[in-house]
Amino acid sequence: MRTERANPKIEEERKAAGNAKAILGWLTPSNARTDRLIFVLRNAANVATTATLTRLESKKALDALRDEAANSLNAVCGLLDRGVLTQEVIDQANRAVSLWVDALPVASRQSSDQRPGAVNMAK
Secondary structure, three states: EEEOOOHHHHHEEEEEEEHHHHHHOOOOOOOOOOOOHHHHHHHHHHHHHHHHHOHHHHHHHHHHHHHHHHHHHHHHHHHHHHEEEEHHHHHHHHHHHHHHHHHHHHHHHOOOOOOOOOOOOOO
């Protein structure tokens, strides 16, 4: 993972992926379909897909993970809609979303105590 300044688009990706991951963490094949479940999972898939539209050469590996996450999340939604969701599909989506989040650049957030040359008075 690279460190770079906070990027609102990356933070949006991180939030959408986190929301999807939270749902996938408790989702089971016996869960009933709800509009809220579908909205959160499809939103994360759309955020991942939209993020790949820039097609930067340096982001090819990340784009592949975004695509896999989007496809997996859409598969969960499709199977949930039809009432045939399996644990295997849930687990695959969970893995894909985890890989996507782990590959996102980490925002650099230096506090005043972490800036080069800052003196730390706490002892």
